[in-house]
Amino acid sequence: MPEPTLNSFLLLSAVLFAIGTAGVFLRRNLITILLSIEVMLNAVNLTFVAVDRFRGTVDGQIIVFFVITVAAAEAAVGLAILIALFRHRESLNPDAFTSLKW
C-alpha cells in the first residue's frame, strides 16, 4: 500500500467531482441532482483540506467551513424551490420545467 500523497488526494477529489457532474447530467430527479451538487462541493472541500495539510495552514479548513455553511443555505433554498415546483406540477423532472413561467 503506497503512502497517500497530495496527488492521490487530488485525484480522489477529481474523480469525486466528475461523479458529481455525471450525476447532475444523468439523473432525472431534481433531488438527486441537488445531491450530486453536494458531491461536487465535497470534492472541492477535500481538495482544500488536503492542500491545507500539505502546506500546513488552516485557511483551507476555514474555507471548507464557509463552503459548508453556504451549502446549507443553498440546500435550504434549493429544497424550498423544489417543493414549490412540485406543488405546481406533480413532477421533479427537470425536463418538465422548460418554460420560465406557467
Add this chain to the structure above:
Amino acid sequence: MDAISFWILATILVLASVLVVGQRNPMHSVFLLILSFAALAGLYILLGAPFAAMIQVIVYVGAIMVLFLFVVMLLNAPTEEATSGDRIRRMFGAGPRHFGAVLSAVFAVELALALIRLASMPMPSADRGAPVATVYDIGLRLFHDYGFAFEATSVLILVAMVGAIVLARREAR
C-alpha cells in the same frame, strides 16, 4: 496503517458517490451520500483536520441531509419519471444526459492526466490524525482574519432562512 485506512475510506467514498448518482431511488441516494460523507470525515481526520471532519458530520449529516430526507418524505420521493413532451424536448432532454455523462468522464480523465504529469508531492510526515492546527487556532483565524466573511455568512444564512420560508409557504388562496 495510515495508507490502509486511506485506501479503505477512499474506496468507500468513491463507491458510495457512484451509487448516489448511479441508482434511481432518492432515498437510497440520500443515505449513500451520508455514507460517503462519513468516509470523507474519516479522510479529514486522516488529514489532521478533526475540526473540518466534525463540522462535516454535524452540519452536513446532522442538518442538511436531514433536510433532504424531510423533502424526500414530504414529496413521497417520486422516483424518476420518463421525460414527457414533444420530440424536440425529449431530444434535448436525453441528448445532454448521455453526452454530459461522457463529458464528465472525459473531464475526470483530463484531470487525472494533469495530475499524473505532476511530480509526486508526499504529505509532510506527521503522526496520524495529529491536527495541523487546534480548534483554538482555527477559531482565532476565523474570527480575526475572516471576521467579515463570517458575519457575511451569517447574514446569508438569515436570508436563506427567510427565502426558504417564503418559497415553501403554501400561498393562501
Add this chain to the structure above:
Amino acid sequence: MLFGISRELIVHLVIIGVVFFALQITAAVLVYMERKVAAVIQERYGPYLVGPKGLMQPLADILKLIMKEELRPKGADVVLFYAAPILSATAAFAAFAVIPFGADTTFFGFLDSPIHLAAADVNVGLLVIFAISSMGVYGVVLAGWASNSKYSLLGGLRSSAQMISYELAYGLSFAAVILLAGSLSLRGIVDLQDGYWFGVIPRWYLFLQPFGFLIYLIAGVAETNRAPFDFPEAEQELVAGYHTEYSSMSFALFFLAEYVNMATVAAVATDLFLGGWHGPFPLPAGFEWIWFLVKVFAILFFYIWMRWTLPRYRYDQLMEFGWKWLLPAAVLNLLVTAGAVIYMGW
C-alpha cells in the same frame, strides 16, 4: 510484552469491551428500573415473578424478543428497513465511546504509566458527541420511512423535526460549558471541575451553569424521545410510531438504542455539569468511577421519574416550546456566560 502486544493495547481492548457490555447491562437494568419505578409511582408491584423481585425480567424480555419471528411489512424497503435499527444502535454506542468515566489510573500498578479511562480519548470529544447524537436521528427517520406505513412515516417525520429543533438548544447548552472550560475535550472539562469552593462546595459547573444544566436536561429528554416528549412513539396517536412495524431483534435494537442514548445523555451531563468522577468527597484512587456511576444513575432515575409523572405534550406545543422558549433561553444563557467569562474572568 508478549507477541508484540503491549499491555496498553490489552487494557485498551479490555476497556472497550467493558464499556460495550456495561452499556448493554445498563440498558437491561434500566428496563427493570423503569418498570419498578413506574410501579412504585403507580402504586403496584411491577415485575416480581421472574427471579427474586423480578430481577431476571430483562433477561426474559430479551429471550422473548430473540425467539420472536422477524416480520417485514409488504412493500418495505428491504435494505433500509434492516439498516435502520442497526444504524440507531451503532450511533448510540458510538457516542458513548468518547466519554471518559474515570480518573487516569494504572490499575494498581498493572501498567507502568497511567491511562485514560475511556474507550477512545478525542480532544474534540464534545464535537464528536454532538455529531454522533445528530446522526441518531437517522435510525428513527429511516425506520419510519422504510417500513412503508403511515404511522411509522409520521413517527419518523415527527422525531426528525423534534430532534433537529432540540439539537440547537442541546448544542448551545454545551457551548456555554465550552466557553467556561475553554476546551473541547471532555476529560479536560472534567479535570477543571476538580476541587472545592470554600472547601465544601465542589467546583461543578452545575453551580455556574444552573440554567445550562436545566436546558441540557430538557433538550436531552427530547433528543432521546422520552416522555413527555415521546412523540415518535406516541401510543395513543401512532400505535408505536417509527418502530410500529418492527419486531424481534430489530425491535430490540431500537429498544437498546433508546436506553443507551439515555445513558449517554446522562453520562455527558455528568461530565459536563456534575464534575464527572469528582465527588463531594474523594474516593480512593482507582475507584473514582463510582462517583460517575452514581451521578449517571441519579440522572437516569430523574428521567424515569419524569416519564411516569408528566403527561405528553401536544406536538405544536413541543415545537413552540423548543423554538420560542428553550432556544432563546439557551442563547441568553450563552450570552450571559460569555459576558461573565470576558468581564469576570470565570
Add this chain to the structure above:
Amino acid sequence: MSLLLIPLLPFLGFLVNATIGSRLSKSTSATVAVAAIGLSFGVASSVVWSLVHVAPVAGVRALDAVVFTWIQSGGLTIPVEFRVDPLSSVMILIITGIGSLIHLYSTAYMHEETDSEYARYFSYLNLFAAFMLVLVLGASFPLMFVGWEGVGLCSYLLVGFWFTKQTAIEAGKKAFVVNRVGDFGFILGMAAIFATFHTLDFQQVAFRVAQLPVETTAGVLTGITLLLFLGATGKSAQLPLYVWLPDAMEGPTPVSALIHAATMVTAGVYLIGRNAVLFGHAPLTLNVVAVVGCLTALMAGTIGLVQNDIKRVLAYSTVSQLGYMFLAMGVGAFAGGIFHLYTHAFFKALLFLGSGAVIHALNGEQDLRRMGGLKKDLPITYWTFLMGTLAICGVPLFSGFFSKDEILGKAFASGHTVLWAIAVLTAFLTATYMFRLLYLAFFGERRAAPVTAGQADDHGHGHVAAHGAHLRDAPPAMAIALVVLAIGSVFAGYVGVPESLGGGNRFEHYLAPSFQAPTMATIEGALTVAAPTIEPAPAEGQESPTPEMALMGVSVVAALSGIGLASFIYLKRPSVADALAERLSGPYRLLVGKYFVDEIYDAVFVQPIKRVSTLFLWRGVDAGLIDGTVNSVGFAVRGLSAVLRRLQTGSVRAYAMSLFAGVVAIVGYFLWR
C-alpha cells in the same frame, strides 16, 4: 453679476410662463413677462451708466463678465463671456427699452387670447429678448451664434403663433428656411475665421486683423466677410434673402414691431458693426455691402408703393430702411448705420404699433382699401402715427432726419455718388408710400365694410366690434407705448446732431472706439493711460459744412417732394392713382407681384430640390438604400434566430451541458498545450 442678469431675467420670465404659465391668469403672466424685461432694462441702464463712467482703456470702454468655460477642446477655448462696449450698450438699451414698451403694448393687444395662449405668447417674447441680448452681449462668434439661432427660433415660433392658420405656418417655415441659408454662411464664416486667426473672440480677431494690411484684391478676409455678410442678409432681409420678412407679418403685430422691425432684423447690421475692423480690411466686401443695401432699399421702396396690406407696406419700408443701414456700413459709416438703426428702432416700432392699434380697432382689418377717415376716431393713434411717418420720411428736426442725412452725407463723401443718388431716390419713395399709407388709413371717408366675425376670428380676435359706430381708440397700455415711442422718434435723433448743424455728433464719438482695432492693452484689459482715440473717418472733420448743407437740402427736398406727390395723388385726386395703374399696367403688375421673386425662387430652387429629394433622396436613398439595409439586417437576424431558437429549449440540463463542455474544452486545451 449684473451683466449676466440682463439676459437671465427675461429667460427666467420665459421659464415661468413656459412651465406654469397655462395655469396663471392673464394678469399674472403679463406681470411676470413685463417685470422680467423691465427689470432687465433697469439693469441694462445701470450697466451702461457704469460703462459711460468707466475710465477708457486705450480709448476703449468695455465691461467683461466670464460666466464659465463653455467649450474646451484642443486650441479652441470658448468661454461664455459677455462684453458690453458702446456698440452693444446701445443695442441692449434698444432691445430692453423698446422691448419692454412692446411687452406692455402686447398685454392689451393680445388680451383676447385664452390664458394658456397668452402665457405662451409672453414666454416666446421673453425668450426672444433673452436670446437677442445674448446675441449682442456675446463676446465671441459662437456665443453670438447662439443668440442668432435663438432669435431665429423665436421669430419662427412667433410668426407661426396662430398655428391654426395655414398662411401663418407657411410664413414661419419660410422665415426659418431662408434664415438657414444665411446661417450656413455665418457658420462657414466662423470656421474660416478660426482657421485663419485661431480665435473666435471679437477683440482678439479685431486685434489680429489689425496686424494685417488692408487687402485690396479678393483674399481670405474678403471671403470671410462675404460669408458673414451672407448671414447678415439672411437675418436682416437683404437681397437676395429678403423674401421672408414681408410674409413674417402673419405674426401678431407687436411681434412685427419688436422682432421684424426694431431688433432682430438689425442683427445683421450689428454683426457688421461688431466686426467693423474685419470688414474695414476688406473694401471689396464693403462695396458689395453698399451696393446690395442700396439696391434692396430701392427695390423694397418701389414694392412698398403699391402694397395694400398696411403691415406689408411697413414691412417693405423696414427692408428698405435696413438697406439704408447696410449702405451706411458699406460706405464705412459704421456709426451712421448704427445711428440709423437706433432711430429706426423707435419710429418703426411706433409705426407698427400704430398700425396694430388700427388693426385692433378694426378687428383685424389690414387692407388699406377698407380703411380711411380714422383720424377722428383714433386721435392718439393718428397723431403718434403721424410723428412716426414724419420721422421715417426724414423731415427735418425729426430723429429720422439726422440719421438718414448722416448716411447720405457719408455715402456722398465716400465718393459713391451713384449709390447716393439711388439713396436719395429711395428717400423720395419712402416719403411717398408712407404718406400714401397715412392718407389711405386716416384721411378721407371710411371705406370700411362692416367687419364680419369671420375676419375677426381670422385674426384670432374673439370679440365683435360695434359696426360703423364710434371705434375704440388704443386702450391705455397701448396708448402709453405709442406716446413714449412717439416722443422717442421725435427726439431720439438729438444725441447725434452732426457738427454741420452745430451738434457735437456725440453719438458717433461715443461709438467710435467699438469700430477700431483694440490695442494689446485692451485685450489684456489692463487699465492703462487712455490712448488718444482716432476718428474712424477723418474726412468729415476738415470738410467744410457747405456741401453738407447742400446735401441735406437735397434729401429734404426729396422727402418733401415725396410727401407732396403723395398728398397730390391721394388727397386731391384719388382717381389719379387708378389712372396711373391703368397707364403703367406693366410695371404696376410687376410691383404688385413684388417682382415675382417668390415665384422665381420657387421655380429655381424649391421645385428642383423638391423633385430631387422626392425621387432620389427619399425613394432612392432613404427608402431604397437605408431602409433596405436596415430591413435586410433585421430579416437576416430573424432568420438566423429562427434556427438558433431550437437550442433555446429551456432545458436546464442542456444549458449546463453546454457550459460544462466549455470547461472540459478549456481544461483540455491547457492540457495539450
